[in-house]
Amino acid sequence: MLENLADWGRKHSMRSAAVRKTETRGHPSQLCDAIDFPPLYCERVQQNVRRTTTTLLLVAVLLDCKGRGKKDEQYKTEKADRGNVTMTVTATGTLSAVTTVQVGSQVSGVIAALHADFKSRVKTGQLIAELDPAPLQAQAEQRRADVTRAQVEASNAKINYDRLSRLSSAGLSSQADVDSARAQYQAAAAQVTQAAAALRQAETNVRYTRIVSPIDGVVVDRKYDIGQTVAASFQAPTLFEIAQDLTKMQLQADVDQSDIGRIKVGQVARFTVDAYPEEEFRGRIAQIRYNAQINQNVVTYPVIIEVANPEERLLPKMTANVTIDVATVENVLRVPNAALRFKPSTETAGNAGGGPSGNGGDAMRRAAQTGGGGLAGAARQFPGGRAAAGGGKQQTVYILDTTPEKKLKPVSIRTGITDGRYTQVLSGELHEGDAVVVGLATSKVEGPPPMGGGGGGGGAPRGGNRRG
DSSP states (O other), X not given: OHHHHHHHHHHHHHHHHHHHHHHHHTOGGGHHHHSOOOHHHHHHHHHHHHHHHHHHHHHHHHHHHHHHGGGGOOEEEEEOEEEEEEEEEEEEEEEEESSEEEEEOSSOEEEEEEOOOTTOEEOTTOEEEEEOOHHHHHHHHHHHHHHHHHHHHHXXXXXXXXXXXXXXXXXXXXXXXXXXXXHHHHHHHHHHHHHHHHHHHHHHHHHHTEEEOSSSEEEEEEOOOTTOEEOOSSSOOEEEEEESOTTEEEEEEEEETTTGGGOOTTOEEEEEETTEEEEEEEEEEEEEOOOOEEETTEEEXXXXXXXXXXXXXXXXXXXEEEEEEEEEEEEEEEEEHHHHHOOOOHHHHHHTXXXXXXXXXXXXXXXXXXXXXXXXXXXXXXXXXXXXXXXXXXXXXXXXXXXXXXXXXXXXXXXXXXXXXXXXXXXXXXXXXXXXXXXXOSOOOOOOOOTTSSSSSOOOOTTOSOOO
């Protein structure tokens, strides 16, 4: 009993010394290390300390930002200059030969021989495949025998008819017998004609077992191999696909309905293919077709572009990214599109004296928010659904005045076409060399981290690392 009381006294003395030592340090969280408090209590004490510290720091930062606020606000500017602006329409398409023929078989049978393969160059009338002719030759022999039998029957009918005609002239046969014999002879003659036609059909089928090329060209596809059975029932099966001339290609580009009105026959088109990503090919629009295609509520029109391919580097079925120049102006006053998209805050705009609303900037912003496709999407946001090429639209840009405060000054301009980076200025109070505002140069303050979260505090997770 006395020994237990002595142990308790020694532990109490040690705890009192630890408490006095911790009070001199002045950090509340160190009490958990000095005194054997429950683990959950220690964890909550540490979380409260971190939350309080983070809150005080955020309040100080926000007060400092609010104090400086608009005084340190700076703007990025670019000069309005002169240059060329080219408005373009983009689309995707597929390359193909100008003339492509699918060679099939008009008769059924087993392929006995192939005389052409992929990339083989063939001439008109050249033998490219053969079917086994044995079954069709047997049918032709049968039809030939039918012709011989029909001819014998017709000859016999003619002899009988001539005999009855002589007897009728001598008064030894009735006219009815003569008429019947004449009808039998005519029917037999018709049977000869029918059998002869069946023979010609059988012989034609035998010739169809030899498949020849209908054009000069290159075999781009082959569907069957030797030994396979070709079944020509309701439609002719395709054995080969032959491109007539690969030195002249055509590109079918699918142009969106919002851009098809700007496309004209004769315009120059530029495109690239994945096989040669660093090289740009050129062609000219030859045809605009009206058979529109609808894919997921997107309406596109096929535009045919003629392309020269003397080196035969472009191959059928290649996918091309097409750019069509629809309008070009040279040496005109232009501004960056970022200047049209810039819109100051309400307070700054009020200090600047307001100004007309920037329809162009609003259109670009609405297009970006709705996901409208690039220039076409922006064009659809203008009144009337057309881009600024049709007479221009009234828009507003901002410049910095000459006062020491460098306040914003709205300038009204009328814009023309755009190439996605620069926009033509048709008229207005803007001059060459004026610095237009394209955005803010000050960095934004990041939002605060979640309270009590696992940011930089590094607190222990609930229920982990508990002390015994």
